[in-house]
Amino acid sequence: MPKSSFLSEILSTLFKRRDTDHPPLSEASLKDISLALLSAHGEISGMQLSRNFFAHYEKADADQRLGFFNFLADELDIDNEVLQMACADYASQNDTRSLKAVLEAAEPPRQELLRRLNQAPGATANLVRMRTHLLALQRDHANLGKADLDFVHLFKSWFNRGFVVLRHIDWEAPASILAKIIEYEAVHAIDDWDDLRRRLEPRDRRCFAFFHPSIPNEPLIFVEVALATGVPGSVQALLADTREPIDTKAADTAVFYSISNCQAGLKGISFGNSLIKQVVEELRFELPHLKRFVTLSPMPGLVDWLREAAQSGNKKAAGVLEQHQPPTGQPADDLRELAAAYLLSVRRSDGMPRDPVARFHLGNGGMVFNVNASADTSPNGLRQSCGAMANYLYDLDSIEEHHERYVGNCEVVATAEVQQLAKAAQGSPDGGPEDQYWTSKFMAIR
Known part of the structure; x- marks a missing residue:
């Protein structure tokens, strides 16, 4: 894979800073270095202390790290x-001076420590x-x-949409990426590099x-897209080794079949909404004839919920679990009905859907297609999920x-169609009135 200007394009958004050698390590603890950093007045001394801190932190054992985090939580808290x-x-x-005092008092000293560590x-x-x-x-x-x-407070500022850069990843990207x-x-x-090549080339x-720009060698989140004719219903068909690529002019649908967050330390910092919207704009510019933007998404909690439903007496759920991989006919219909009901009706205590992928796409403006x-x-x-997946549609006008x-x-x-499937799941398996399981446990279909 040839070299490219991939990383230089990202790095060009920042001023280059000279990377000097680490200062000699002292015998100070993480707490000692933190307190020294909070009292430092010069940028150079602050940078040296920051580097000294991280050198210590990398060598610290689990107990030392726990001690440092307890110091952050308890000793650098709000007064x-x-x-x-x-x-x-x-x-x-009710004036500017007194408001300024409130804002300063409401910020714990650990926030300033984290800012200084970031030097x-x-x-x-x-x-x-x-x-x-x-x-x-x-x-x-x-x-x-x-x-x-x-x-979280600081990361939401440091990683907001204005500071992140969208890049197209293809087979010519650096091997490290x-x-x-x-x-x-x-x-x-x-599975391997050949599998990756089939997804990118x-x-x-x-x-x-x-x-x-501060982490140029690490993606924050990425999405894989397949161009297709129509809305696909099988990820194996979409990723088959033997499939023939289609002409992009024939494609009418862009399929987001995988969205992966890369940094566990950025949990709770949302990039998905901005990513999907910007990728849609990129694809519309490149391929203005595309008619639909959909996903092919997993339902990671479906089997767990089916087990709960079966234990509560839902015969249809029990039957699907016994079949596990429905081939054709009624078992497949049962799975689709239960999956639709799971997405539309099964909620958490706060009223939001139980399925995390559904919450992500619905929160971004998608609909269950x-x-x-x-x-x-x-x-x-x-x-x-017993093999079930969902398509979410991103209708740009809605x-x-x-x-x-x-x-x-x-x-x-x-x-x-999905609403009808969900309603069918809530009917009695014996064709009688509505199953008591649904009326007693879950919200009705809206």
Whole structure:
């Protein structure tokens, strides 16, 4: 794969900073270095302390890292007394000075520490990796959630849409970037370099990724796209080794068949909405004849829910689980009906759909276009959804309306066909009145 200006295009958005040698390490602890960094006044000394900190952090063991995160959460927290006094002063004065005091008191010192740690070259990537450790520790140390709020607050600013760069990834991209695509693919595993080549090189395939100038060698999120005629219902057919590429002029549909978040440390920082919208614009510019933009998406929680339904007495769910890979006929119909009901009716306690992929696409303005049986017959597809997958349609004229209906009313917008499938699932398996399982447990179809 030849060299390209791929990385230089990203790096050109930043001023180049000279990378000097690490300063000698001292015997100071992570806490000591942090306090010194908070008291430092010069940019050069701050940069040296930042680099010193990360050198220490990389060598720290699990207990030392936990101690540092406890220091962040407990010792660099908001001073409640100062904040209360500032709020009382603002309530009586209601002027710029008192508001400034409230804002300063409401920001914990750990936010300033994280900003100062970000001074050194490569620090942004280090902080993202650091948050992966923090997230893992939160499972057993709930108090660390306070510190995580500050990581999220700063990352939302540092990684907002104005700072990330969209790049088209093709087979000519640097090998290091291509290796990351293989590593981070989270939906349909890429077996080897030949498999990757089949996804990137043909004329009817596209891949786009967001990069951040401070982390130019690491994609933040990427989407794989297939150009097709019509809306596909099988990912195996879409990715078949023996398939013949189609002429891009014949394609009428762009299919987003895999969207992968790459950085665990950026959990909760949303890129998907911006990515899909910008990729749609890129494809419309390149191929203005495209009529539809759809997904072929997994339903990762379907089997878990089917088990719950079967245990509660739903015969149709029990039958689908016994069949597991429905071939044709009624079992496939049963799976489609239950999958539609799962997407449209099965909700969390907050009223949002239980399925995480559905929440992602509906929140971005997509609508449930179709549900397909035998759509992913891989071991993972059968394990998580009995092979079922969904198509979400991004209708460019209705994206904002669908988004508002979902966010404002928890409404799942779906085609009439999908709604009918969901209603059929809620009927009694014996043809009688509505199954008590549905009326007692889940919201009705809107």
